[in-house]
Amino acid sequence: MASLLQSLLDPKKNWLAAQHMKTISKRLRNFGLRYDDLYDPYYDLDIKEALNRLPREIVDARNQRLKRAMDLSMKHEYLPEDLQAMQTPFRSYLQDMLALVSILEIYIYIYMYIDFIVHPSLRLCILVM
Secondary structure: OHHHHHHHHOOOOOHHHHHHHHHHHHHHHHHOOOHHHHOOOOOOHHHHHHHHHOOHHHHHHHHHHHHHHHHHHHOOOOOOHHHHHHOOOOOOOOHHHHHHHHHHHHHHHHHHHHHHHHOOHHHHHHHHO
16 A cells, blocks of 8 residues: 555656646745745644754755745745756755654653653652643
8 A cells, every 4th residue: 555655656657746746846946945945843843843953054044045935925026047947946954854853752752651661650640630
C-alpha cells in the first residue's frame, strides 16, 4: 500500500504529480519563495523548534523572502524574470532539522514513559492532578 502511495506522489512516475509540482514551482518562483517557507511556526510547534535550532543566517534569509513575498503580493507584482530564473523553490533548509526535532521529541516521550514506570511515586502525583 505504501509503495502504491509513493508511486502516485512521485513526479517521475505520475504525470499529474509532475504537473502539480511544476505549478507549485512557478507560483513560488513568482514571489521568490521556497517550499519550506510556507510552513507556519505558529501552527506547528515542531516547526517553531526547528526554526529556533537553525543558524541565524538561514532564518534571516527566510524572513527576508517572506517579507519580499508579502510586499510583492500587496503591490500585485511578481519578481522580474531574471530573478525568477535564479530561484530554487524546492531546495530544502528545514526538513533535516524538522526530522531531528521529531526524533528528539520521540526520545523525550520514551524517556518520560520509562521514568514514569521506574518511579511509581509519580503515579500518585499524576492521579492527584
